[in-house]
Amino acid sequence: MKFGFSLLILALLIVIPALGASLGGAPFWGIVIPYCALLIFLVGFTSRVLKWAKLPVPFRIPTSTGQQKSLDWIQHSPLDNPSTGLGVVGRMALEVLLFRSLFRNTKVELKEGPKLVYGSSKWLWAGALAFHYAFLIIFLRHFKYFVEPTPFWVVGMQNLDSFFQVGLPMLLATDAVIVAAISFLLLRRLLDARIRYISNASDYFPLLLILAIAATGILMRYFFKVDLVGVKKLAMGLFSLKPVVPEGIGAMFYIHMFLVSSLIAYFPFSKLMHLAGVFLSPTRNLANNNRMRRHLNPWNPQVKVHTYEEYEDEFRDVMKAAELPLDKEKQCPKAS
Amino acid sequence: MSQGKLKPEELARITYQPPAKSWTDPTVEFRKGVICYGAVPETLNYLDLPHAKKWQPTDQDWKLPPDWKKIIFEGMRDRLMRFRSFKVFMDICVRCGACADKCHFYIGSGDPKNMPVLRAELLRSVYRRQFTKAGKIMGAMVGARDLDEKVLKEWFYYFYQCTECRRCSVFCPYGIDTAEITMMGRELLNLLGLSIEWINTPLANCFRTGNHLGIQPHGFKDSVEFAVDELAELTGIKVKAPINEKGHEILFVAPSADYFAQPHYFTLLGYLALFHEIGLDYTLSTFASEGGNFGLFHSNEMMKRLNAKIYSEAKRLDVKWILGGECGHMWRVLHQYMDTMNGPADFLQVPKSSLTGTVFANAASTKMVHISEFTADLIRHNKIQLDPSRNNHWNATFHDSCNPARCMGLFDEPRYVLQQVMKNFHEMPEDTIREQTFCCGSGSGLGTDENIESRMRGGLPRANAVKYVRDTKEVNLLVCMCAIDKATLPPLLEYWTPGVEVAGLHELVGNALIMKGENERLTDLRGTPITKPLENKQDAA
Structure with a gap:
């Protein structure tokens, strides 16, 4: 039912622009909606992060996942249990860029005896990493629509991306990866009884939404060709704050645009804020130097x-x- | 075992298949064996805590004040403003499920709400409804729930079925720490006078007498003198154990169980023997006769109230620095909270071992050193003579206690000491030690008798890993550095893994320690003859 609800919302988000754009009002769909969404995103995202950042961190509570720094002759784990700011930067980099903690994932099985067996379980890590990097590359790739001439790094990225060329237009590896990764994450949520049990509609919805964004993008690229010159004009207009709406871009584009707008407007109010929150997690972003340097609690109570x-x-x-x-x-x- | 109703093979019939009904249904059954007794009004009153009442979790009527929802919401609002951890952890979980099978209570019970993600969702659902727009508008679709009495009871049930061990936070991609969630949940329940007896009675005792057991100063002295006499019988050496004396170099603080409980007591003998042998200039304190701090399991304010005595006593006794004994949660408080709460300890000096000259720069601010750091340094500098063969009757494995493991990263100091004082040592499987260590199942104030089934379930992963080395390596001793472990692992192992004893690290140090002028040691510190059965066994084979 939660999945169905998410699916229903998504269907609405597709039908609305499809109908809307066919009735005209291109400036509304091409300019007003994206600008509104961006505004909501910027204000929402910033205020959410500022709210978090303003909150006090009364205690220094890093989770230590490696040997502490103590005696000189005992090998210390500077990345899993950093004692300095630099170490924390390293730990955070591993966490954000490589999903270090998720890489630790294990799977427990109870056998006769009883006997508990722990196995390595890297699928979630691999799927999550593939999804996030594919998303990032696709996002950066879109700069070819915003900037003229197309930046060299976008060209380079695209060349690399189309390395496994299949037919024309060139198949981009990231398109395949993101669809595969999202499908994996979605199927995992639906088919693994335990994950289905903990999932809310707000867990299915972002996956479905991003899948739909990727799908509409792919459809435009391979099947429902849209006027790319027009798209670039519109995108550059938006980007340079001098919006124009060229004629005859095609409905598929407006659906794509509306879904993207929905995603960024939804972002600040959703779990997607883990993007920023991970940087503010006190169990990860603090050095385990508790006994070396005093940590101050701004509201340290009189007791x-x-x-x-x-x-x-x-x-x-x-x-x-x-x-x-x-x-x-x-x-x-x-x-x- | 006080309640041997369920046999191990029955208890081990666990299914991980979630039930048909949604987790948002808050109904719980308060069953004997899984829930602790409610706090008695006398202890709450003694500590000036609100809404004291005669009450049990099994009662239908929890005698809640009429405005109880308002109290909870205000309490949540207040804590969301004071703890970034709470707010961020409420907001960013993506329910990826990586934490799900990392919790020992989940592994041992199969109860889906023991998955860390759902334990947090119990609070999050109310948070969403009350404090977020999405929750107010979309309700159940985004996992929002109204707070009602059933939800409150469910909170109580599950926040007293979490030992704040932080294992889940190791695996969470955002470091979401269920210990923080449980601490907040318990603080909220405290606002309505809902706590457990096994936490509140030690709190009141500790506040009054300086230790959880409520031992008065003369009783403490008696116990220390008894230990001194016993050590004299075992070694022929009568050691000094100064108490409440001013002007010594070091204040030594251990969990009070070391003075009164077994097998903790043998660790105390180890400390006393070691301190004598190296001529340590130290004093014990009756006022600071407890390093443990059940305040950690209650509220940050209570933790601070109990912890204050450590620095104030160090100041009064005019010592230079503080040495701390073997205890798990005690060391979380000392390492992560004490300096912030009750520092700065500017009246103390940076700890320096007078024997080796080592400056403990890692304790430069807090001025408190863990005894395994201290002893490792002594051994490294050859300051003590050891005969590891005196521990030959033991074949040991090491249990990393949750707090020193995941709040400090104290892994290799005790292992170094252990491998210097004994020959037979085997690690448990790597998914069950160091930062991935499994809780005893009885931490955070849950180590009592009435919830024995929960404890046996929660302790299954630990006991099972011990079983593995018992069966494959003939391990017969589980070494640990935690008073709660020493109290609760013996019944746990008796239940799941018979034939394995529990000992503290410094008990083994005391066994191996060659003391100048000692009698020939015929027994170890527990009085067991040193017969080297393992070697005999190998000969026979």
């Missing part, structure tokens, strides 16, 4: 403690009988 004086006052007689040292031989009259 009621039990002082030694109160303790000695309560137990003076038994302490004296046990010949334990005392600070005061007799209880102060006022304390009694």
Whole structure:
């Protein structure tokens, strides 16, 4: 039902621009919608990140996943348990660029005995990494529409991407990778009973949306050819804040554009914010130098403690009988 | 075993297939064996905590104050403003499921809400409904739920079925730490007076007497003197164990169980023997007679209230630095919280071993050194004489306690010490040690009797890894550095993996330590004859 709901929303997001664009109003679909979406994204994303960043980090709580730095002769793990800022940068880089923690993934099986067996399980890591990098490359590839002349790095990237050339136009490897990776992530969510059990509609929806974006992009490239010159004019117009709407670009483009707009407008309010949140995770972005340098808690509360004086006052007689040292031989009259 | 109703083979019939009903149904059954007793009003009142009442989780009526929802929402709002961890962890989970089978309670029970992701969703669902637009508009489709009494009971059930071991946070791609979630959940429940007796009674004891067990100063002294006498019987050497004396170099703080419980007590004998042999200038304290801190399992404020005594006592006794004994959660507090909460310790000096000259730069600010760091340094510099053959009757493996492992990264210091004081050592499988170590299943204040079934379930992965080395390497001893481990692993192993004993690291140090002028050691510190059965066995084979 949650999957169905996501599918329904997606269908609406496809039908609306398809119908809308066929009824005309190209400036609305080509200019107003993308600008609105971008505005929502920028404001939403920034305010969300600022809100997080403003929150205090009362305690330094890194998860240590390697040997601490202690005695000189004990080999320390500077990346899995960094003790310096530089080490933290390294740890974060591994986390963000290579999904270090996900790479650790294991799978447990209970056998007769009972016997628990742990196996390596890298599929989630591989699928996630493939998906994110394909997405990144496709995103960067789109700069050919925004900038004239096409930047050299985009050309280089595209050449590399079409290395495995199949027919014309050139098949881009990333197109195949992203569809495969999303399909894997989606099927995993649907077919693995455990993952299906924990999934919300908001977990299916982004995958479906991105899959639809990729699909419409691929359809435009291979099947429903759109006027690329017109697309570039429109994109460059948007990019340079001098929007124009060329005639006859084709409905498929407007669907693609509307889905992208939906994604970026949805982004700040969704789990997709893990993109920024991972940088702010206190178990990863802090050095394990707790005993070396004091960490300050801005709201460190005043609390009621039990002082030694109160303790000695309560137990003076038994302490004296046990010949334990005392600070005061007799209880102060006022304390009694 | 106080409750041997379920046999191990019955308890091990676990299915990981999720049930048909959605996790958003909050109904839980408070069953004997899986839930702890509620906190009694006397302890809450003693600590000035709100909404004290006579109450049990199994009661229908939890005697909630009329405005309880408002209290919870205000409490959430307040904590979302004070802890970036809480807010970020509420927001960024993508439910990838990597954490799912990393939790020992999930592995041991198959209960899907013991998957870390769902344990957090219990709070997140209410957070979404109350604090996010998507949750307010889209409701169940985005996993939002209204808070009601059933949800509150469900929180209690699952936040007291998490040992804050942080294993899931090792695997989470965003480092989401269920310990943080559980800590927040427990803090919220505390606002309504909903806590457990096994946490609150030690808290009240510790606040009053300086230790969780409620031992008064003369009782503490008796116990230390008893240990000194016992050590004299075993070694022929009468050591000094100063208590509450001013002007020594070091304040030594251990978990109080080391003084009163077994097998902890043999570790105490090890400390005393070692300190005597190296002529350590130290004192114990009755006021700071507890390094452990159940405040960690209650609230950050309570943690601070109990922890304050460590620095204040170090100051009063005019020592230069502090040495800490073998304990897990104690070291999380000392390493990650003490300096922030009750520092700066500018009246102390950077710890320096007077025997080796080593400066513990890693404790330059906190001024507190872990005893395994201290002892490893001693051995490395040949400052003590060791006869590892005195531990030949043991074939050991090492259990990394959750907190020193995942909050410090204290892995190789104890292993180095262990391999210097004994010959027979085998690691458990790599997915079950070091940063991937499995909890004893009884940490974070859950090490009591009434929830024994939960404990046996939660401890299954640890016990099972021990079983592996018992069966393949003939391991007969599990060495650890944690008071809760020492209390709860023996019944766990008796249940799942009979034939394996539990010992502290410094018990083995004490066994191997050659003391000047000692009698010939006929037994180890537990009084077991040193007969080298392992070698005999090999000869026979």
